[in-house]
Amino acid sequence: MLTTNKVIIDLGAVRHNFRQIKTLAGAGVVAVVKSDAYGHGMIPVAQTLEPEGPTYFGVFELEEAMELKASGCGVPILIMMGILAEQVSAVVDNGFTVALFQKAIARRISDAAQQRQTVVPVHIKVDTGMTRLGVTWADLPDFLQYVLPLKGIHLKGMFSHFAVSDEPDLAFTNKQRERFLWAVNESDKLNISFDDLHVSNSGAILTKKGLDFGLVRPGIALYGSSPAKMPSKNISLKRAMSFKSRIVQLRSVPADTPVSYGCTYNTKSSSTIATIPVGYDDGYNRLLSNNGEVLVRGTRVPVVGRVCMNLTMLDVSSVEGVSVGDEAVLLGAQGKEEITAEEIAEKIGTINYEIYCSIGKSNLRSYLYPAE
Known part of the structure; x- marks a missing residue:
């Protein structure tokens, strides 16, 4: 792929x-x-x-x-x-x-x-x-x-x-x-x-x-989720979907640098900004602008600026050794961290069903088949 x-x-x-x-x-x-x-x-x-x-x-x-x-x-x-x-x-x-x-x-x-x-x-x-x-x-x-x-x-x-x-x-x-x-x-x-x-x-x-x-x-x-915020205490479910991208550009910028459309975010200090090729066309909701988080090298990093149609920017200043090509996890686990559909849904005022449908239908899927 x-x-x-x-x-x-x-x-x-x-x-x-x-x-x-x-x-x-x-x-x-x-x-x-x-x-x-x-x-x-x-x-x-x-x-x-x-x-x-x-x-x-x-x-x-x-x-x-x-x-x-x-x-x-x-x-x-x-x-x-x-x-x-x-x-x-x-x-x-x-x-x-x-x-x-x-x-x-x-x-x-x-x-x-x-x-x-x-x-x-x-x-x-x-x-x-x-x-x-x-x-x-x-x-x-x-x-x-x-x-x-x-x-x-x-x-x-x-x-x-x-x-x-x-x-x-x-x-x-x-x-x-x-x-x-x-x-x-x-x-x-x-x-x-x-x-x-x-x-x-x-x-x-x-x-x-x-x-x-x-x-x-x-x-x-x-598919591994409970409805709403309901705990699945009577059963052990495994989430089946993850969504991953890669960093395509890194840049170091000074304090007070505006990021993305509308200049809704300005860096508070010297920062490292990563760009990933994911946007609302890929089912990543625009309401995650200045609101979402992504996993890079096992670290949660914030979405900064507005989510664009095909691109989203991240502040990766806290990630040691970050490089172009690094994996960025928008949904799923990386290291000891995990971003769930429930977490994303709560941030944007919707339900986990919508997160799965939006992301799953907007991207090419690959499958991990169970061992016999």
Whole structure:
């Protein structure tokens, strides 16, 4: 790889995390690989996890499902967004499992399935309090009564999504769980017995909420992080992503020298300024201007001046022996220090999910494959 910047994905860490989650949950796993596996690479992650026996791979939309199937994936694929009317034929023809929560789509799936003399597995998406996607929990009996007579549809599963399972106060999570249990009971009254029930996302898995439904649905935990600032006390996770660059220029400057656009930073004394070829085009957020830190020779050094589109400046005055070509770690470990996605997220007022997606999707990735 000739690029100066590289995002390194440790697939051994992803496999480790999957095994940890499966052991903790004592349940089957819907491994969420949507959004290019949170920036980690959907296809390499799926290929690493397939031998581990996930029950499903969870993707967001049809395009991801098509890409995953084309890679040779043999695990059932769940499209969690559901589908649009014009996508019904592709779902039926490719045997995907789809989230279902609209009567009009149910009718179209039924018609298409009957035309092809096949059956389409669906997971009913129930909104228990997220107010995002799904059949409102109180409306579920009416929806099921509509879908139940439709031929060509296999009511394979039902799921929901916790809104605040990553927060210490579990009152609302408990309320959502109660609503989901009610939905299961209402389904039983209609003689519907779902094979697959899942409600536990990463936060719920780590707090052991909703583990009694047979399946869990981890996302960010697969990649080594807990949601928000939540400690992963019940499990040992390994972060899978690191982001590294190299110093391309060093210069010694006197005190009161302005650095970067807008002259928002002036050196306070004689300083050594390093330039690295990383900027907001590479997913390194501009809000890290005069705010971020980078590791050089195992030492934390500050970002000085504004982050540019392709370049960022560092004050490396404290680093003994610093040289052009030295590695600069923006995410990950070097020596005894580590910069985490959680640390970066806190500095710029966002969440670790966004850090992974932004960096992972903006750079060429290289992979560390697990030992057999």
